Amino acid sequence: MNIKGVDIGAGMPKVVVSFSGNSKEMIDEEMEAARMNTSAFDILEIRSDAFDALSREDHIEMVEYITSHMAGYPIIYTYRTLKEGGKGQKTAAEYESLLADVMERCSIDMVDIEFFMYEDIIDNLVARAKSKEIGVILSQHDFQDTPHFDEMMATYRDMLESGGDILKLAYQPAGGRDVLSILSAVHDARQQFDCRVVGIAMGELGKITRVAGGVFGSCLTYGYILHKAAPGQILAEDLKENLGLFEEGK
Numbered sequence: 001m002n003i004k005g006v007d008i009g010a011g012m013p014k015v016v017v018s019f020s021g022n023s024k025e026m027i028d029e030e031m032e033a034a035r036m037n038t039s040a041f042d043i044l045e046i047r048s049d050a051f052d053a054l055s056r057e058d059h060i061e062m063v064e065y066i067t068s069h070m071a072g073y074p075i076i077y078t079y080r081t082l083k084e085g086g087k088g089q090k091t092a093a094e095y096e097s098l099l100a101d102v103m104e105r106c107s108i109d110m111v112d113i114e115f116f117m118y119e120d121i122i123d124n125l126v127a128r129a130k131s132k133e134i135g136v137i138l139s140q141h142d143f144q145d146t147p148h149f150d151e152m153m154a155t156y157r158d159m160l161e162s163g164g165d166i167l168k169l170a171y172q173p174a175g176g177r178d179v180l181s182i183l184s185a186v187h188d189a190r191q192q193f194d195c196r197v198v199g200i201a202m203g204e205l206g207k208i209t210r211v212a213g214g215v216f217g218s219c220l221t222y223g224y225i226l227h228k229a230a231p232g233q234i235l236a237e238d239l240k241e242n243l244g245l246f247e248e249g250k
């Protein structure tokens with residue numbers, strides 16, 4: 001899956017930085033910091049749940065403001081709902097309408113769709129993304145818990161069957177065993193289903209999954225440049241440097 005020269009799923013995991021500013025001033029700061037750190041990341045994520053207070057038109061304008069200024073990078077559009085750890089308070093119907101509109105009108109390369117919405121919403125959004133040639137990340141987050149290994153495997157399989165190009169799970173581990181379970185699920189899903197996967201254990205305990213997840217098959221790792229978008233995120237610059245440890249021939 002090659003987007004703007006970034007080959008996702010080949011070689012090292014690609015570093016995604018999340019922009020989570022909620023005003024033009026904050027976004028300007030984030031874009032400026034990104035331009036000063038171009039070697040620290042590969043992909044940009046717009047966390048649009050930060051724009052929840054804006055009207056639809058202003059929301060779209062903010063997204064376009066970022067995509068036009070950062071056009072050289074692959075851009076993921078993510079509206080993270082409250083129940084999956086974000087700030088987004090929209091109902092399922094509003095969520096569907098927003099994502100559909102953004103896919104129609106904005107220059108995004110990938111869209112993050114929360115997999116545990118209603119099935120018909122997922123089907124509609126995936127179909128729309130495919131028709132626009134927008135890459136589909138299907139995701140699930142739990143900021144309280146880590147499910148059992150078998151459940152993670154079933155979720156990865158269901159996500160693949162629903163048309164996900166990248167399948168992403170992010171959970172809060174209660175201990176080292178949970179971190180290992182997540183890495184095992186990443187490893188086995190990658191092997192068994194031959195798909196692009198991401199597995200993140202959040203918090204301090206989970207940092208190893210952000211740095212070493214690629215060894216087990218994770219194709220993306222999320223970091224930050226100015227503001228953390230999730231617990232345990234690592235500064236993009238440090239992330240890139242540490243990923244180098246796992247690079248062949250280094």
Ligand SMILES: O=C1C[C@@](O)(C(=O)O)C[C@@H](O)[C@@H]1O
Pocket residue numbers: 018045047078080112139141168170200202222223229230231233
């Ligand atoms: O899904 C993810 C991963 C994440 O939750 C993290 O733990 O880094 C951060 C989110 O912005 C992103 O959409």
